[in-house]
Amino acid sequence: MNRLESVMSLTQPLCLALALLAWTGPNTAMAAPPPGPALPVNCSGDYRVDKTLSNGARWTLCWEPRFLEGVVLRDVVYTAPQGEPVLVLSRANPAQIHVPYDDNGARFHDVSDYGLGGPHLARLDSADCPEGELRSNGERPVVCLKVVNRGYVTKYYTTALQGEALRLYSVSHVGEYNYIYDYGFYDDGSIEFAVGASGKLQIYTRNAEKGEKYGWPLGALQYGVSHVHNYYWRLDFDLAGVDDDQVEELAFPPEDETRETRIKVQTAFTEEAARTVEPENFRSWRIKDTRLTNADGHSISYHLEADPAHRFLGPDYEPFTESEVYITRYRLCERFASHNPSWNGCAEDAPGFVNGESLEGEDLVLWYGQAFHHLPSDEDEPKMHTHWSRFYVRPRDLNSESPLTSSAAASQEAHPHSHAH
Amino acid sequence: MHAAGSRWLLRRGGVAGWLGACLWAGSVLAGAYDPLTQAELDRAVQLAQADQRFKTLQARASRLELLFVERHEEGKSQTAGDERPARRADVFAYLYGQEQTLHAVVDLNRGRVDQLSAQAGVQPPLNPAESRRALDLALADPQAGKVIRDEYRAAAGRALQSAADLRWRALIFYADAHPAAAEGEASACGAERCAQLLLTTRDNTVVNVMPLVNLSRNAAVASAPFVEN
Numbered sequence: 001m002n003r004l005e006s007v008m009s010l011t012q013p014l015c016l017a018l019a020l021l022a023w024t025g026p027n028t029a030m031a032a033p034p035p036g037p038a039l040p041v042n043c044s045g046d047y048r049v050d051k052t053l054s055n056g057a058r059w060t061l062c063w064e065p066r067f068l069e070g071v072v073l074r075d076v077v078y079t080a081p082q083g084e085p086v087l088v089l090s091r092a093n094p095a096q097i098h099v100p101y102d103d104n105g106a107r108f109h110d111v112s113d114y115g116l117g118g119p120h121l122a123r124l125d126s127a128d129c130p131e132g133e134l135r136s137n138g139e140r141p142v143v144c145l146k147v148v149n150r151g152y153v154t155k156y157y158t159t160a161l162q163g164e165a166l167r168l169y170s171v172s173h174v175g176e177y178n179y180i181y182d183y184g185f186y187d188d189g190s191i192e193f194a195v196g197a198s199g200k201l202q203i204y205t206r207n208a209e210k211g212e213k214y215g216w217p218l219g220a221l222q223y224g225v226s227h228v229h230n231y232y233w234r235l236d237f238d239l240a241g242v243d244d245d246q247v248e249e250l251a252f253p254p255e256d257e258t259r260e261t262r263i264k265v266q267t268a269f270t271e272e273a274a275r276t277v278e279p280e281n282f283r284s285w286r287i288k289d290t291r292l293t294n295a296d297g298h299s300i301s302y303h304l305e306a307d308p309a310h311r312f313l314g315p316d317y318e319p320f321t322e323s324e325v326y327i328t329r330y331r332l333c334e335r336f337a338s339h340n341p342s343w344n345g346c347a348e349d350a351p352g353f354v355n356g357e358s359l360e361g362e363d364l365v366l367w368y369g370q371a372f373h374h375l376p377s378d379e380d381e382p383k384m385h386t387h388w389s390r391f392y393v394r395p396r397d398l399n400s401e402s403p404l405t406s407s408a409a410a411s412q413e414a415h416p417h418s419h420a421h
Numbered sequence: 422m423h424a425a426g427s428r429w430l431l432r433r434g435g436v437a438g439w440l441g442a443c444l445w446a447g448s449v450l451a452g453a454y455d456p457l458t459q460a461e462l463d464r465a466v467q468l469a470q471a472d473q474r475f476k477t478l479q480a481r482a483s484r485l486e487l488l489f490v491e492r493h494e495e496g497k498s499q500t501a502g503d504e505r506p507a508r509r510a511d512v513f514a515y516l517y518g519q520e521q522t523l524h525a526v527v528d529l530n531r532g533r534v535d536q537l538s539a540q541a542g543v544q545p546p547l548n549p550a551e552s553r554r555a556l557d558l559a560l561a562d563p564q565a566g567k568v569i570r571d572e573y574r575a576a577a578g579r580a581l582q583s584a585a586d587l588r589w590r591a592l593i594f595y596a597d598a599h600p601a602a603a604e605g606e607a608s609a610c611g612a613e614r615c616a617q618l619l620l621t622t623r624d625n626t627v628v629n630v631m632p633l634v635n636l637s638r639n640a641a642v643a644s645a646p647f648v649e650n
Contacts, residue, residue, distance in 0.1 A: 042453040042454045043455055062452070062454045064455070065456060108592060109598060115546045118489060137456060202627065206575070332496055339598070341545070
């Protein structure tokens with residue numbers, strides 16, 4: 001232990017005695033532990049986040065800066081207004097940024113081969129976090145926390161309910177790129193996962209033939225080479241605890257060749273699986289608890305609604321690009337979707353993690369990948385405008401009715417069925 | 422960390438804050454997920470370096486590069502609100518000559534190395550010294566050095582004087598991640614330790630070449646795929 005910790009631990013009994021003697025009630029309330037049911041708190045100081053939003057929704061979590069992953073979120077717990085705390089995620093973090101260039105001039109795997117943390121996790125200052133709260137790793141501010149107005153929760157005739165979200169972001173620089181990892185924790189229990197690609201373009205060519213084929217003309221005599229950012233996430237959902245979770249796929253194919261009707265198809269995964277997006281059938285996934293239900297008797301779950309604009313399928317030697325979703329059994333050594341360190345025979349990529357193991361009664365991890373094809377433009381110079389790739393996971397049947405609009409409906413709607421306009 | 426939190430409480434609440442800080446610091450001292458302090462990191466390296474297994478591996482290697490040290494992530498069941506959470510460190514080093522990465526798990530509470538192993542084919546990111554060595558090798562190479570100087574002139578409008586004119590970042594390069602680039606000494610990259618350099622001028626203009634360097638063989642690879650015509 002360092003000297004400060006030694007002193008603090010030695011003086012703890014004395015401090016405790018003095019604190020009890022000095023206790024005067026409300027004036028020392030800010031020194032008391034936060035209210036609510038006690039949950040194990042596995043982090044301290046700046047690494048601990050505990051925010052209650054204006055409508056009473058509360059998010060608690062820990063963040064940890066790690067050398068390769070950058071900022072890792074842990075023990076993410078949502079408490080709805082008047083609700084009970086629900087563990088949503090045990091761990092969430094970037095699991096790779098794969099950047100292949102259209103001319104095959106480079107194929108980067110930034111998280112594993114460079115690292116988003118350590119010296120690459122940017123020092124932030126007030127310009128990075130206006131009206132927010134900087135959180136530090138030691139002496140280095142690296143995370144910004146802020147509560148933002150996020151627009152309508154709901155709108156219904158004369159009902160207008162505005163909402164808030166807690167945002168937590170950090171920046172990692174990889175060469176010319178600055179990646180902003182920005183998490184949104186909404187008052188309704190939704191979580192937004194966003195990556196912003198910013199900074200400057202990494203690769204140019206002066207070769208006109210190559211530039212016309214693989215890029216876009218920029219500035220004087222140069223072309224920016226087009227490329228893809230494949231962002232992978234490792235989402236260790238432990239909905240209301242490690243046990244009894246299951247991943248289910250939802251799809252809505254046409255019932256027959258007339259395509260006049262569509263049927264709901266639900267597939268629960270009993271074995272590890274790799275799945276692709278399928279927008280034409282509105283394919284999505286949810287993590288449900290097989291034991292816990294809401295007051296209506298419906299299984300509680302969180303829903304990942306994939307909404308891909310781009311999809312990247314790479315060469316044979318990039319098999320991890322074949323699927324957007326991987327559902328695996330929890331294994332600590334399985335960290336990155338590609339270039340996973342193969343310590344003690346751990347598999348090298350996400351397809352390798354999927355090896356037929358049963359998921360029944362097991363601790364699950366969900367992996368998700370999103371692609372963005374970047375066609376450079378003149379607006380990318382002298383510095384790029386940030387481009388965001390994002391997705392959401394939302395509560396599905398976490399509560400038997402909306403924890404936000406139910407109280408709003410009671411207070412704001414006098415005549416719910418009369419439409420005056 | 423917790424020290425910063427204590428100062429926050431002191432600023433906000435004066436004496437009451439200090440008392441609260443003492444109480445709180447004692448009960449939440451070094452949460453299980455809190456990063457290791459600099460003192461803990463230093464101690465982890467000392468303990469690892471003093472281990473006989475470490476010394477044996479170091480003696481066999483032509484060069485040992487300390488890569489990074491961080492909190493060892495424990496299995497999920499082992500972090501369930503422990504009163505005195507584990508404080509263990511991962512120490513990573515590269516053993517040139519043997520072409521293996523060394524991994525030690527150091528228990529800081531007990532002052533001992535719990536496990537220490539070395540394995541081929543695992544390539545953690547390059548440390549600053551390795552990145553610099555890659556640049557120096559590339560600049561010194563007749564072919565790669567010439568391309569760098571030509572591209573620097575195109576980007577900066579003047580001749581390259583020295584490495585001080587450049588900003589450089591280096592990523593690990595694996596041959597099987599980019600077969601088209603994996604020529605010559607680069608074909609062994611992955612099994613051997615290789616760098617791919619990203620270069621800009623000091624005023625952040627990209628230099629249009631990404632040299633590959635095999636650090637295990639102290640050789641720059643001809644950067645043919647990246648040469649501008």
